Amino acid sequence: MTEALRPYTLIAELTYRCPLRCVYCSNPLDYARHDAELETADWLRVFREAEDLGVVQLNLTGGEPLVRDDLETLITAARELDLYTNLITSGIPLRRERLERFRALGLDNVQVSVQDVRAAESDRIAGHRAFERKLEVARWVKELGFPLTLNVVLHRENLDRVADVIALAERLGADRLELANTQYLGWALLNRAALLPTREQLDGARAIAADARQRLRGRMEVLFVVPDYYRDVPPACMDGWGRRFLLVSPDGLALPCHAAHTLPGLRFDNVKDRPLAEIWEQGAGFNAFRGEAWMPEPCRSCDRRTVDFGGCRCQAFQLTGRADATDPVCTLSPDHGLIDGARAAAATPSQTSVHYRMARPSASGQP
Amino acid sequence: MLSTSARPRLAGKARLRFDRKSTRYMLLYPEKGLVLNPTGADILKLCTGEHTVAAIVEQLAAKYSKAAAEVEPEVVAFLQTMADRGLVQDVP
Numbered sequence: 001m002t003e004a005l006r007p008y009t010l011i012a013e014l015t016y017r018c019p020l021r022c023v024y025c026s027n028p029l030d031y032a033r034h035d036a037e038l039e040t041a042d043w044l045r046v047f048r049e050a051e052d053l054g055v056v057q058l059n060l061t062g063g064e065p066l067v068r069d070d071l072e073t074l075i076t077a078a079r080e081l082d083l084y085t086n087l088i089t090s091g092i093p094l095r096r097e098r099l100e101r102f103r104a105l106g107l108d109n110v111q112v113s114v115q116d117v118r119a120a121e122s123d124r125i126a127g128h129r130a131f132e133r134k135l136e137v138a139r140w141v142k143e144l145g146f147p148l149t150l151n152v153v154l155h156r157e158n159l160d161r162v163a164d165v166i167a168l169a170e171r172l173g174a175d176r177l178e179l180a181n182t183q184y185l186g187w188a189l190l191n192r193a194a195l196l197p198t199r200e201q202l203d204g205a206r207a208i209a210a211d212a213r214q215r216l217r218g219r220m221e222v223l224f225v226v227p228d229y230y231r232d233v234p235p236a237c238m239d240g241w242g243r244r245f246l247l248v249s250p251d252g253l254a255l256p257c258h259a260a261h262t263l264p265g266l267r268f269d270n271v272k273d274r275p276l277a278e279i280w281e282q283g284a285g286f287n288a289f290r291g292e293a294w295m296p297e298p299c300r301s302c303d304r305r306t307v308d309f310g311g312c313r314c315q316a317f318q319l320t321g322r323a324d325a326t327d328p329v330c331t332l333s334p335d336h337g338l339i340d341g342a343r344a345a346a347a348t349p350s351q352t353s354v355h356y357r358m359a360r361p362s363a364s365g366q367p
Numbered sequence: 368m369l370s371t372s373a374r375p376r377l378a379g380k381a382r383l384r385f386d387r388k389s390t391r392y393m394l395l396y397p398e399k400g401l402v403l404n405p406t407g408a409d410i411l412k413l414c415t416g417e418h419t420v421a422a423i424v425e426q427l428a429a430k431y432s433k434a435a436a437e438v439e440p441e442v443v444a445f446l447q448t449m450a451d452r453g454l455v456q457d458v459p
Contacts, residue, residue: 005386010398054388056400082384084395109397111378147380149397175453176397177379218453 021127049276091137234311379446
């Protein structure tokens with residue numbers, strides 16, 4: 001294995017359970033089928049094996065990681081391995097005493113999400129009355145001395161309030177603000193018509209974020225992630241397939257990203273069946289899109305192939321039906337018209353309803 | 368600008384970790400990490416809030432057998448970059 005293929009970050013999706021039902025949830029559409037969760041001992045072994053492989057960062061996420069009652073044990077083990085341990089949470093359900101315990105156990109950072117700056121709008125996106133409680137949790141995070149990351153997912157309903165989002169982050173004393181535009185995969189793709197902003201909205205918000213980044217330099221890190229749909233070339237999704245990130249799903253699949261197991265024809269190993277190092281180095285799924293041999297034209301002869309690695313495989317599959325297609329976000333993709341069409345639709349307002357994340361399968365039995 | 372009388376310390380979100388694979392120190396913070404060269408690591412290890420920038424310069428100069436005047440601009444520039452990224456703070 002070359003140094004380039006060292007995993008630095010383990011994304012531990014501890015559960016797909018979550019009290020929220022956000023319309024852009026990054027869990028797969030069929031998450032409810034993956035209901036057999038890894039046990040505490042499995043996770044402890046995964047952490048050890050990941051650290052041995054080179055992982056230094058651990059994201060405890062889900063679903064909602066707080067619904068696992070072994071989080072204290074997992075944090076303890078992670079810190080014994082000297083992993084930089086980040087809890088990524090909605091803040092629901094949490095009591096202050098539990099957060100105090102996390103602090104004592106050495107948890108490094110807490111990331112709290114809110115869906116908007118207004119309670120009604122935030123709760124509507126989350127499908128759950130949670131906004132005021134989330135703010136309270138964010139205040140506890142700071143009071144207990146943790147660094148606070150505030151994460152707000154952006155879309156056409158809240159992009160025009162980015163200045164208010166930044167003001168909220170300042171009031172809370174956030175150390176890092178993630179203004180992360182929705183990426184249109186899974187649930188968000190299902191809700192794209194309701195969520196995709198116009199270019200004008202995006203440009204306006206981006207300018208406000210850029211000003212804030214300058215003004216708050218050294219105090220608050222302000223990150224603004226553009227939706228792929230308004231790029232002309234794709235970003236390096238996950239820094240490239242199986243290069244830097246290792247994700248383990250609630251039921252134990254070792255994956256290069258959140259949705260890789262929804263791609264057809266790929267085989268991913270379960271951490272219960274094989275050592276993690278073997279999966280990372282030799283697993284069929286991990287090797288499927290490493291390197292350049294899999295690339296179609298125009299990627300294969302493109303100068304950017306070592307920069308963007310062909311873009312997002314899940315986006316390519318979900319839009320074209322082919323996991324090995326060039327990411328349609330790229331203007332050189334033969335399928336780029338799909339993106340132009342979505343942008344044009346976003347510029348033409350229409351009435352749309354939204355699909356909340358839910359466990360019930362549709363009539364056809366397909367998600 | 369960071370003055371030589373400032374007493375820098377690592378920000379609460381940043382943590383040093385020795386990395387066995389690269390045999391270098393890394394500075395870890397949310398979602399990111401910097402691999403440090405030996406000098407960078409030496410400087411950040413002294414960012415505890417006790418030492419002034421001037422004291423850090425002296426220690427670095429002694430360790431690398433250089434003149435303080437030669438080391439100072441590099442140390443100040445490095446710490447300023449770290450401060451701008453919110454990774455090092457000045458203790459008031």
